[in-house]
Amino acid sequence: MTERTVGGLRCSEVLAQLSDYLDGELAKPEVERIEEHLLGCPNCERFGDNFGSMVVSLQRQSDRSEAFDSDLVSRLLSQIDQLNPES
Numbered sequence: 001m002t003e004r005t006v007g008g009l010r011c012s013e014v015l016a017q018l019s020d021y022l023d024g025e026l027a028k029p030e031v032e033r034i035e036e037h038l039l040g041c042p043n044c045e046r047f048g049d050n051f052g053s054m055v056v057s058l059q060r061q062s063d064r065s066e067a068f069d070s071d072l073v074s075r076l077l078s079q080i081d082q083l084n085p086e087s
């Protein structure tokens, strides 16, 4: 797949920061750029079913409650690893 730049980030840059994003370890401007990318990038939208929206909603859920499906996150991250063997 061809990388795209959306929200000022390339797909690989978003993927590299994805676990920090999900852990809530990124500053707000970085979070916003990643969300802009995930929601606006056709490549990232196609990971799994609406991968981008799923990741964003997961992260927002984790802000509000302790209920965080870490199994789902692990599966998402392993999917990403398969898509990006070099990372």
Ligand SMILES: [Zn+2]
Pocket (backbone or CB within 6 Å): 004, 006, 010, 011, 014, 037, 041, 042, 043, 044, 045
């Ligand atoms: Zn992307």
